[in-house]
Amino acid sequence: MHGLIVLAHPEKNSLNAQLAGAARERFACGGNTVEVLDLYEAGFDPLECGDHYGCRANGAFFSALTEQRHASDTGTLPADVAGAIDQIDRADLVMFQFPLWWWSMPAILKGWIDRVFVWGGVYTSSMRYCDRGRFRGKRTFLSVTTGAPEPAFGPDGRAGNLDMILWPIHFGLSYVGFEVLPPLRSFGVISDSAQGSPISDGTSSCLSALNRHIDALESLEAIRFNTSADWDREGRLRPDAPSFSPFIRHARPISADPS
Template identity: 40%
Template sequence: MRMKSVTTTLIVLVHPAPTSFNAAWAEATEEACLSLGDEVLRSDLYAMGFNPAEGPAHYPPASVTDPYDVLKTQEAAAKAGRLPADVQCEIDKVRSADRIILHFPVWWFAPPAMLKGWCERVLVNGGMHDTDNRFDAGLFRGKTVLFCATTGSRAAESAHNGKEGDIQMLLWPLAYTFRYLGFDVLRPRLIHGVHGYHKGAAKQTLEQRLQDELKAHRQIIADYENLPGVPFNADDAFEAGCLRADAPSHSLFIRHEP
């Protein structure tokens, strides 16, 4: 009988407070993965002091274009094997992982700038993608990514008709970033109403709800293979760079004119 191979999970935590719920949720993910016999890799970006600001100072002068062009500079450094050490470390983790689970809060209607900067620096042109290896031909086909995100707003406020904006749309640019690399993107796991202004009974209710979420998380990870995905248009749904008239629209970001 053939033995099942070990799954490698990369957990990326993006929160500056080690006592935050996001940190506890990431810890619950790690415990759940380890209980299943998985190998776990960790990137706690704030604890690592990861620098999210891309720029020419990270690269050897021979790789830097004048004027500075981020794509050309990354490509030259990747081909020469001279990417920044912190970036190369993260790249090695992403390449080793079968799945990535991102834990982060939603701030100002988007993931934290630290996570955006991690994408800009780590998902390097010429190393993690290029013109011929993206979307359906991405280098990370067969791998998955899951967002575990918190919002301060209530679930109703984050719905499609909510005052805070549709959280699925707010997270779509990050989802499409991983889609660009070839990942299968799972529908985000969201926990709402997580903020520090609850008092009295409301605070106790929140704390109990969050504890219940952490307890239930082990089963969610156990059922990971059955989690729903985010639909995207395949490459052949486009013609001359635009969505074909007979192709479905899966998002308001890529849609037919009314």
């Protein structure tokens, strides 16, 4: 198996960087090959814009979709994007390591997805969802650290339900074909760089949990999503299709107006 670890954290001694390093070791000791893409170290530019495209379809008006499609079709994708797609193509498993920032991923990782998951090369209307997506057959999981403690991320927690917070990220990965495994969640991580100790006391338990998660990957049940056959012509969930998430559910019939 070949693994790719995508790390989105600006500090080399952070818990996130340590988790990525530990994951690399754990994968490798099982006889697998693994590469780490450290987005900050690579200086990845997360801003999608016309400057990246040397051979524009339209030099007067920048449409990201138009230029992504044109560059995919003409083999002129930006070198960093083409390189990232090659990295994913080589991998059987992709792990994303990042801290929760404002209920989402850090901007550098969001921008990596904006730029790398290109229309044309990575998805089209006939090449998408877990059954027809380009990256089908590959597995992925998120390893996310949070500042707030675990109870705050429960269904009734003040930080919001983490399963729902992560759903849009999971759905995007499923949209391009990945089989999405349950995330590793490291809660209540408080960095203490002022004391020269860049990470919390919980570091060793986070690293142990990571090793357990990696060792259990083969037995983890993938998160379920709808497939291409579940949508009607308008793109709505067919009445007989399953619903796996409050984000995509059967609309309740509108009750008669009592007045």
